[in-house]
Amino acid sequence: MTRLLVMSDLDGTLLDHYSYDFSSALEAMKRLEALQIPLVLNSSKTFPEMLQIRKAINNTCPFVVENGAALYVPAQQGGREIFECVIFGLTRRDILAAMHEIESRHQFEYQAFSRMSVAQLVATTGLGADQAQYALSRQYTEPLLWKDSSEHLAEFTAMCNKAGISVIRGGRFVHLSGAADKSDCMGWLREFYGKRYGRTPAIIALGDSENDVPMLLNADYAVQVKSPVKQFPDISHPRLTRTTEIGPLGWNNSLLHLLDEIEAKRQKKIMNIQ
Numbered sequence: 001m002t003r004l005l006v007m008s009d010l011d012g013t014l015l016d017h018y019s020y021d022f023s024s025a026l027e028a029m030k031r032l033e034a035l036q037i038p039l040v041l042n043s044s045k046t047f048p049e050m051l052q053i054r055k056a057i058n059n060t061c062p063f064v065v066e067n068g069a070a071l072y073v074p075a076q077q078g079g080r081e082i083f084e085c086v087i088f089g090l091t092r093r094d095i096l097a098a099m100h101e102i103e104s105r106h107q108f109e110y111q112a113f114s115r116m117s118v119a120q121l122v123a124t125t126g127l128g129a130d131q132a133q134y135a136l137s138r139q140y141t142e143p144l145l146w147k148d149s150s151e152h153l154a155e156f157t158a159m160c161n162k163a164g165i166s167v168i169r170g171g172r173f174v175h176l177s178g179a180a181d182k183s184d185c186m187g188w189l190r191e192f193y194g195k196r197y198g199r200t201p202a203i204i205a206l207g208d209s210e211n212d213v214p215m216l217l218n219a220d221y222a223v224q225v226k227s228p229v230k231q232f233p234d235i236s237h238p239r240l241t242r243t244t245e246i247g248p249l250g251w252n253n254s255l256l257h258l259l260d261e262i263e264a265k266r267q268k269k270i271m272n273i274q
């Protein structure tokens with residue numbers, strides 16, 4: 001078998017957009033396991049959320065959190081699992097330091113999540129207790145409740161960008177993060193598995209959204225998984241598959257097909273050499 005690595009988004013890709021179910025992807029996941037092809041999860045979720053999902057799908061590979069901000073590589077120590085963390089973005093502490101520095105020069109009207117308790121967050125933002133807890137557990141993003149004008153937001157954004165911080169506006173909230181995306185981990189992983197295999201693996205990447213595009217473009221095989229709520233983001237890639245089925249079923253069928261195709265090509269190459 002050709003040396004491969006599969007990298008996948010979760011929501012709307014391996015997990016159903018509505019129910020988070022992954023049962024229709026089990027066949028392809030079993031095939032990966034049988035072929036000893038690593039499945040690296042790459043999501044906007046946080047470290048504790050990723051731990052839960054990994055456990056649910058019985059995955060022991062490295063994984064990427066918070067939209068490419070950090071990669072966690074598992075290792076065994078004294079019978080328990082520990083993680084080496086490789087940071088590609090900025091830690092929340094770095095982001096807060098830059099934010100405080102900006103605050104010392106300019107006053108903008110906003111409430112930083114890091115200054116609020118779960119109860120305060122629920123009261124001021126209208127988020128549910130779970131969502132509030134989740135927002136506070138982020139390690140590489142600082143969300144703000146923006147209360148100032150959009151002109152001031154543009155000014156604030158420019159100051160953040162100057163300090164190496166991306167500002168993403170989502171409704172009432174503004175998210176500050178480092179400039180990493182889902183593709184930043186790929187060079188590191190190619191080298192990591194390349195050492196292990198003695199050969200750099202080809203990467204098959206699967207995703208459904210705009211934030212998956214850098215990862216898809218940087219992969220050897222790109223799979224766009226069909227979403228029930230939006231169009232495929234427009235990308236151009238020499239080995240691009242767009243799934244016919246939605247979510248995990250599309251994930252499953254396209255991956256099985258691709259693995260067969262790659263193996264058939266390899267067999268043909270061997271025949272030609274002989």
Ligand SMILES: [Mg+2]
Pocket residue numbers: 009010011012013207208209
């Ligand atoms: Mg997604």
